[in-house]
Amino acid sequence: MKLFIDIGGTHLRSELQMPGGVISENVSSQEYDLVSFIEKKLELYPFITFIGISYAGQIYKGEILSAPNIxxxxxxxxxxxxxxxDLRLEIDNDLNCAAMAESAYFKSDSLLALYVGTGIGSAFIDNGRLVRGSKNMAFEIGHIPYKQTPFVCGCKKTNCLELYASASGLEKRMKHFNMPILSFAELENSQDEQKSALALDFKEALLFATATLITLTNPRIVVFGGGVIEHNPQILEYLKKNLEGQAFSGSLHGVSLHISSLENGAMSGAKLLEENSYE
Ligand SMILES: [Zn+2]
Known part of the structure; x- marks a missing residue:
């Protein structure tokens, strides 16, 4: 039996693969602790021999170094x-997992994955290999300095891009302005200028992130995923229209932009960890 987990700031999704089929589960990651969740599964299913985890945080050689939202x-x-x-466990950053899965899906060895959900993250595959950095933290786009805010990011800074271009950032800003909590589409379509301005700030921050990443990595394919983008595909059209003049034209030329076709890229990547773990 094998257990695969995708944990982010909102959901803890799991898939238990056994001879008779698959058991899928989706619980709140704010209510369930990852270790207790796995221990309970092992109590019920002692024949689990492999656990693959996609984790929304910084992971280095099987250790969670930080987790801004969990x-x-x-x-x-x-x-x-x-x-x-008596089992093997592999864990990697959720965007690294997603990029591996997207690279397999697109059969591409030059791919940038940019996902926007609770947080915003990216990962880059160059020449078929993930670019990891010395501690597996490369391309933490959500925590680059962007604009000063009155709020604090999960990483403790107050100027992160994630405070603008993510669901958690939008929520912090709505609370700050004493607004009801609205979806991105509700903000974008609102007649209230203060509300639609939050959606525009979000898109501009995402445009900045996309242009910066394309300029730095020169990928062949950019794949956008995560709840906010998948529910609002119009964001991709905004990016396509506005990237020119933002990204370096040499890198922009020939790059193709897509919305992910995978149901859950991070979970698909967790299933690749048995073969592709980071040593
Ligand atoms: Zn941050």
């Missing part, structure tokens, strides 16, 4: 489970 009990999660149970 409560954390046991950072050395690989060692914790492998020393207590």
């Amino acid at each position: 409560a954390l009990k046991e950072p050395r999660i690989k060692e914790y489970f492998e020393s207590r149970y």
